[in-house]
Amino acid sequence: MAPAGDASGVAVGAAPAPLVTVVVATFNSRRTLACALDSVRRQTCHDFEVQVVGDACTDGSEAVVAALGDARFQWTNLARNSGSQSGPNNDALRRARGRYVAYLGHDDLWFPWHLEVLADLASRDGAGFVHGLGVLIEPDGVLASGPPRRGASYRGHFVPPTNWLVERALLERVGPWRAWADLGWPADVDMIDRIAATGTRIGCAPRLTTIKFPSAAWRAYAADAPRPQIAMNAQMADDAGLLAARLLCDIAAEHARVTFPTWAPPPTLLWRDVGRRARAALGATLRNLQTAPVLGTVLRWRFQRLRRRAGVRRGLLPR
Numbered sequence: 603m604a605p606a607g608d609a610s611g612v613a614v615g616a617a618p619a620p621l622v623t624v625v626v627a628t629f630n631s632r633r634t635l636a637c638a639l640d641s642v643r644r645q646t647c648h649d650f651e652v653q654v655v656g657d658a659c660t661d662g663s664e665a666v667v668a669a670l671g672d673a674r675f676q677w678t679n680l681a682r683n684s685g686s687q688s689g690p691n692n693d694a695l696r697r698a699r700g701r702y703v704a705y706l707g708h709d710d711l712w713f714p715w716h717l718e719v720l721a722d723l724a725s726r727d728g729a730g731f732v733h734g735l736g737v738l739i740e741p742d743g744v745l746a747s748g749p750p751r752r753g754a755s756y757r758g759h760f761v762p763p764t765n766w767l768v769e770r771a772l773l774e775r776v777g778p779w780r781a782w783a784d785l786g787w788p789a790d791v792d793m794i795d796r797i798a799a800t801g802t803r804i805g806c807a808p809r810l811t812t813i814k815f816p817s818a819a820w821r822a823y824a825a826d827a828p829r830p831q832i833a834m835n836a837q838m839a840d841d842a843g844l845l846a847a848r849l850l851c852d853i854a855a856e857h858a859r860v861t862f863p864t865w866a867p868p869p870t871l872l873w874r875d876v877g878r879r880a881r882a883a884l885g886a887t888l889r890n891l892q893t894a895p896v897l898g899t900v901l902r903w904r905f906q907r908l909r910r911r912a913g914v915r916r917g918l919l920p921r
Contacts, residue, residue, distance in 0.1 A: 734811030
């Protein structure tokens with residue numbers, strides 16, 4: 603027998619739907635998964651549920667979720683490995699209850715204000731898809747991710763899913779995530795392309811909200827792979843604002859090195875010079891970087907190369 607409902611049609615005794623469903627697709631990366639989930643627990647927006655979906659994990663990742671002791675975090679493990687985030691993302695979406703869906707890579711971190719900033723932007727602008735600015739950390743440097751250059755379309759543009767907040771109704775309308783093996787190009791770029799094709803309003807919050815660690819760049823599935831997320835997660839817990847400012851300094855210094863090869867101040871020097879004004883001044887620098895057409899092209903090319911490398915390492919693509 604179905605539970606009785608009240609006048610609003612909500613089942614009596616049922617938990618109210620959260621504002622956001624957080625989707626975390628994972629595969630045998632329990633140490634970085636723990637860091638990613640820590641960053642969710644630190645969110646200033648507490649109105650969320652979390653669907654952690656393992657892609658046939660065998661490393662005990664479920665224990666990481668259970669150890670949280672938080673009913674908002676739910677674990678599911680797929681019976682068969684799908685080879686990409688598409689399978690876990692689709693499984694999580696079928697059980698999502700939030701008005702919005704936010705994706706978080708199991709290698710990545712959110713700043714504490716991520717959900718609050720994006721939810722406020724989506725509500726204020728009536729946007730179906732919003733994202734923040736992100737920093738992508740690789741062993742040999744950093745990159746910024748953000749919107750396409752002014753006036754350009756999001757179709758074909760790359761923004762890591764870790765940055766996204768999307769209306770669940772919009773995701774249901776555009777259809778499921780497609781497997782990258784069937785596409786020939788990244789599944790997340792395909793999803794943005796289909797979302798942009800609906801004509802929905804898209805917004806970008808001019809604030810650094812995410813840190814991404816590309817799995818292929820860090821050899822994430824190797825037994826001896828470095829785990830920079832662990833130290834950075836501790837730094838974020840200690841002082842997230844200071845960490846954000848330092849990363850902005852790193853981006854500005856890298857931009858200076860590429861743009862002016864004969865003048866490349868180290869990040870520590872740049873940080874000392876800008877002092878307390880770092881976040882404001884370098885935040886403007888980061889926003890300006892997003893308008894550079896070359897940056898978007900290089901970013902998409904680099905990620906396609908890294909994704910293919912990850913597929914080869916996992917035995918999903920030929921060498």
